Amino acid sequence: MHIDPGDVAVLLEEVDSFAQGRVAAMTSRPEEPIPPEHLERLTAEVLALRILPDASDEDGLGLWEDCDHAHTMAFNIGVLRLLGQANAGVAFAWHRYALARAMERALGMDREEDGILGTTILPVGHYGLGRASLARWLIGRELAAEDSELLADWLDRHANTNILFAPESWRSVLWPVWTEGKVRWERRTRQRIDVLLSKAQHGLDEVSAYRIRAMDSVGNTASVVDAPSSVYARLLKLDMIGLTAIGVGAITKGLGMAREFAAIRKQGGKAIDRHPAVQALLGDAEIARNAGDVILGGYERPVDRIDLGRVVADRAGLFGRLCHAASQIVQAFGGVGYMRDLGAEKILRDMTMLRLQTGGMQDLHSFLAGWSGDWE
Amino acid sequence: MTSMPHLRDHLPFDHPLSPRDGFPHLPFLARMLVHYRADDLWQEDTRHLPASMAALRRKARVFAERYLIPASADIDLAPHPAIGQCHPKAHEILVEAGRQGWLSYFLPPPLGAMDWGRVSHAPVMQCCLVVEEFTRACGGLMLLLSAHHLGVMPLLLSGSPGVLLKFVRPIYQRCQRGDPHLVAFAITEPGAGSDAEDGHGAARYRPGVVATPVPGGYRLKGRKCFISGGDLAQSITVFAALQGEGMESWTCFYVDAGSPGFSVVRTEQKMGMRASGAAELEFNDVFVPDDRIIGGLRHGWALNRATLNASRMPVASMGVGFARAATEAAIDFARSCTLGGKPLLEYQDVQLHLATMVAETRAIRAMVWQEARHAWRPRQLRASACKFHATDRAQKVCEMAMDLMGDRASLHENRVEKIFRDVRLTRIFEGTNQINRLSLIEDWQGELLSGPSGPFVTGV
Ligand SMILES: Cc1cc2nc3c(=O)[nH]c(=O)nc-3n(C[C@H](O)[C@H](O)[C@H](O)COP(=O)(O)OP(=O)(O)OC[C@H]3O[C@@H](n4cnc5c(N)ncnc54)[C@H](O)[C@@H]3O)c2cc1C
Numbered sequence: 056m057h058i059d060p061g062d063v064a065v066l067l068e069e070v071d072s073f074a075q076g077r078v079a080a081m082t083s084r085p086e087e088p089i090p091p092e093h094l095e096r097l098t099a100e101v102l103a104l105r106i107l108p109d110a111s112d113e114d115g116l117g118l119w120e121d122c123d124h125a126h127t128m129a130f131n132i133g134v135l136r137l138l139g140q141a142n143a144g145v146a147f148a149w150h151r152y153a154l155a156r157a158m159e160r161a162l163g164m165d166r167e168e169d170g171i172l173g174t175t176i177l178p179v180g181h182y183g184l185g186r187a188s189l190a191r192w193l194i195g196r197e198l199a200a201e202d203s204e205l206l207a208d209w210l211d212r213h214a215n216t217n218i219l220f221a222p223e224s225w226r227s228v229l230w231p232v233w234t235e236g237k238v239r240w241e242r243r244t245r246q247r248i249d250v251l252l253s254k255a256q257h258g259l260d261e262v263s264a265y266r267i268r269a270m271d272s273v274g275n276t277a278s279v280v281d282a283p284s285s286v287y288a289r290l291l292k293l294d295m296i297g298l299t300a301i302g303v304g305a306i307t308k309g310l311g312m313a314r315e316f317a318a319i320r321k322q323g324g325k326a327i328d329r330h331p332a333v334q335a336l337l338g339d340a341e342i343a344r345n346a347g348d349v350i351l352g353g354y355e356r357p358v359d360r361i362d363l364g365r366v367v368a369d370r371a372g373l374f375g376r377l378c379h380a381a382s383q384i385v386q387a388f389g390g391v392g393y394m395r396d397l398g399a400e401k402i403l404r405d406m407t408m409l410r411l412q413t414g415g416m417q418d419l420h421s422f423l424a425g426w427s428g429d430w431e
Numbered sequence: 432m433t434s435m436p437h438l439r440d441h442l443p444f445d446h447p448l449s450p451r452d453g454f455p456h457l458p459f460l461a462r463m464l465v466h467y468r469a470d471d472l473w474q475e476d477t478r479h480l481p482a483s484m485a486a487l488r489r490k491a492r493v494f495a496e497r498y499l500i501p502a503s504a505d506i507d508l509a510p511h512p513a514i515g516q517c518h519p520k521a522h523e524i525l526v527e528a529g530r531q532g533w534l535s536y537f538l539p540p541p542l543g544a545m546d547w548g549r550v551s552h553a554p555v556m557q558c559c560l561v562v563e564e565f566t567r568a569c570g571g572l573m574l575l576l577s578a579h580h581l582g583v584m585p586l587l588l589s590g591s592p593g594v595l596l597k598f599v600r601p602i603y604q605r606c607q608r609g610d611p612h613l614v615a616f617a618i619t620e621p622g623a624g625s626d627a628e629d630g631h632g633a634a635r636y637r638p639g640v641v642a643t644p645v646p647g648g649y650r651l652k653g654r655k656c657f658i659s660g661g662d663l664a665q666s667i668t669v670f671a672a673l674q675g676e677g678m679e680s681w682t683c684f685y686v687d688a689g690s691p692g693f694s695v696v697r698t699e700q701k702m703g704m705r706a707s708g709a710a711e712l713e714f715n716d717v718f719v720p721d722d723r724i725i726g727g728l729r730h731g732w733a734l735n736r737a738t739l740n741a742s743r744m745p746v747a748s749m750g751v752g753f754a755r756a757a758t759e760a761a762i763d764f765a766r767s768c769t770l771g772g773k774p775l776l777e778y779q780d781v782q783l784h785l786a787t788m789v790a791e792t793r794a795i796r797a798m799v800w801q802e803a804r805h806a807w808r809p810r811q812l813r814a815s816a817c818k819f820h821a822t823d824r825a826q827k828v829c830e831m832a833m834d835l836m837g838d839r840a841s842l843h844e845n846r847v848e849k850i851f852r853d854v855r856l857t858r859i860f861e862g863t864n865q866i867n868r869l870s871l872i873e874d875w876q877g878e879l880l881s882g883p884s885g886p887f888v889t890g891v
Contacts (some may be wrong), residue, residue: 257851
């Protein structure tokens with residue numbers, strides 16, 4: 056089944072009504088995260104609607120199943136933006152699930168029957184984005200000894216603890232590993248991983264945080280697969296684009312809430328949206344949201360024609376602004392913005408979580424130096 | 432080769448090109464001018480304080496590390512307590528804090544627990560030192576202990592010896608006996624948050640809590656919201672307008688929480704600072720006798736603003752405490768987490784990041800200390816500037832800590848995510864940072880408008 060360019064708008068309307076009618080409705084109390092069984096039920100619905108890739112091996116129209124056309128990328132981005140607007144945590148869980156499926160396909164791995172949301176992906180190593188070393192490997196430069204050393208450590212799943220954010224139901228994780236001087240891919244079942252559930256995490260309350268470590272080092276098992284570096288670059292692009300779409304969706308929601316509130320909340324003798332101080336807060340949020348939309352618009356083309364360096368640079372520039380926007384939204388609400396039952400503070404926490412994913416922000420500049428630099 | 436520990440891209444202290452190696456070999460007089468002893472920054476700063484203040488800072492740190500840090504995570508993770516309930520660990524801390532004088536240090540004996548050696552130092556400065564230490568350990572527990580001082584502040588500032596003897600002394604004495612009597616400060620109403628902090632807004636606001644005269648006193652009716660510690664307080668300084676009058680009639684009433692008609696109707700589930708409750712209070716014809724009017728009828732607005740002037744520098748210190756805690760957590764992380772066989776601390780970008788965080792933290796502390804040291808009669812402009820600037824920058828430092836720690840920052844056990852949730856409040860309460868900016872200008876307008884015009888004339 057394929058999507059025609061003319062279908063995208065109609066399909067996204069359907070996704071919108073599902074996102075608002077089901078996802079937002081089932082997560083309408085921001086102070087009470089959706090219980091795992093409800094998330095599974097909701098996931099079953101979204102699978103049935105084929106918004107997420109289903110269990111069949113056929114190419115479908117689910118999220119990230121087709122990334123090779125402008126209009127299908129518009130669909131993928133639109134789906135996550137709308138889901139992010141409904142609930143960033145649910146959107147995140149589904150994004151990572153769909154990405155894992157897409158990656159399994161790209162790697163030619165058999166599909167495992169591991170239940171609803173049973174597969175997830177951890178796209179990076181134990182800290183950061185592999186600095187310049189990963190970038191150099193991705194663009195095919197010869198690696199210096201220190202690059203190899205860094206990547207070997209970065210992707211050493213046995214020696215290091217990794218942090219995984221996933222729904223409770225995850226059964227296996229797909230992750231890059233370093234063997235024989237290159238990045239390869241391993242799908243590891245939960246039974247072969249030491250798993251420690253974190254007591255709590257900052258945001259994305261709909262998933263949990265796990266400290267995970269492979270029980271043994273990666274050998275040349277059948278579950279380890281080779282793939283060219285472009286496959287990894289493609290994954291990183293899709294992951295970062297997805298996180299951006301979810302974030303922009305969440306800010307859209309927050310901005311809408313804040314605008315409605317500011318139009319009716321009176322202080323200083325008038326509705327607060329008349330005060331330049333509040334206009335500045337809402338304006339910051341709008342500017343960030345618009346910047347996000349412009350950036351997302353630039354990704355509406357075949358993913359292989361998007362430069363990873365550009366996506367990384369966009370992420371480095373945008374996420375600070377999106378987090379600032381979320382904080383300004385909280386501020387526009389005043390005291391009530393700090394309360395869990397309103398939902399604004401959750402958007403701030405979720406946005407911060409999105410910023411910390413996929414290596415976070417710390418070494419993006421270093422990555423960019425490796426990506427564009429031509430030092431040997 | 433050197434035996435000294437050093438970072439790979441920096442010279443060891445015994446290298447001939449290290450100034451640390453060079454200074455001790457300079458002539459005596461030159462050594463006197465340039466050769467310094469490099470010590471732990473906190474210890475050094477503390478040593479530079481007057482002895483009695485240094486002792487206070489040390490004592491506050493010891494208390495915070497011994498009592499607040501161990502309880503912080505559990506209380507933060509505990510389910511939202513029912514109205515009127517206090518986490519057992521928080522209760523123990525209140526009792527111990529009371530015994531040690533942390534709930535009564537705004538006055539010296541025989542009324543309070545302030546060391547006589549400190550009476551020559553501005554109480555606001557003392558409070559700033561304490562608040563920074565407590566905040567660094569736990570924002571929520573700090574607020575639990577500090578909201579009480581905010582509640583007592585109008586009583587202290589009333590300038591009435593009678594109020595001090597009749598009301599403050601018993602509060603302080605009970606606290607020191609280990610039977611804490613907590614006081615809350617209630618100005619915010621559902622219809623007035625900023626309008627309760629800003630005169631321009633107040634002038635247009637129709638008061639929500641109203642006091643009606645009755646024989647022997649007043650009856651209070653209405654609601655206050657978001658009142659820190661209002662759920663546990665035995666008494667509350669409540670600001671209400673007189674019946675039929677506007678905000679200019681605001682009067683401070685010292686309300687006993689046991690009074691008929693008083694109830695706590697709701698406590699908020701907050702993003703952070705979870706060890707402290709934020710309560711909605713209902714006054715349903717609560718009788719307050721005349722002798723519980725604090726500072727005189729219609730002086731409530733002035734008393735409110737004076738209280739805020741006194742409390743905003745300590746709020747700025749919360750910012751300092753959070754920035755410091757975040758920086759410390761980031762340093763610890765950078766030392767212990769390795770990548771590619773070396774600690775993160777070895778990477779130059781990490782060093783740049785940490786250097787900025789340390790400088791930011793020290794800059795806001797310098798600002799707060801500079802202002803608080805002289806804050807015998809805290810000026811609105813100075814208090815507000817400290818409050819909004821320190822808390823804005825503190826959030827930035829917390830974000831930097833999170834960036835440095837990456838996805839690990841989001842785990843509760845690594846502390847920084849809680850610090851971020853906690854610090855977020857400091858930009859909202861005690862007047863939003865927008866209102867504090869306006870408050871600075873309000874106070875400054877005299878100089879701005881009537882001073883001579885032209886560049887280089889208005890002092891900044
Ligand atoms: C956890 C917590 C604890 C608190 N503790 C206490 C306490 O112990 N005692 C107490 O009395 N109160 C307390 N407060 C209340 C706090 O001081 C108020 O929340 C704060 O002053 C903001 O008021 P508000 O919530 O009504 O927001 P609003 O006043 O409605 O503000 C909403 C937005 O409008 C902006 N705004 C409002 N008026 C103007 C204006 N005139 N010009 C420009 N911009 C404007 C604000 O900056 C803000 O961005 C607490 C609040 C919280 C969240």
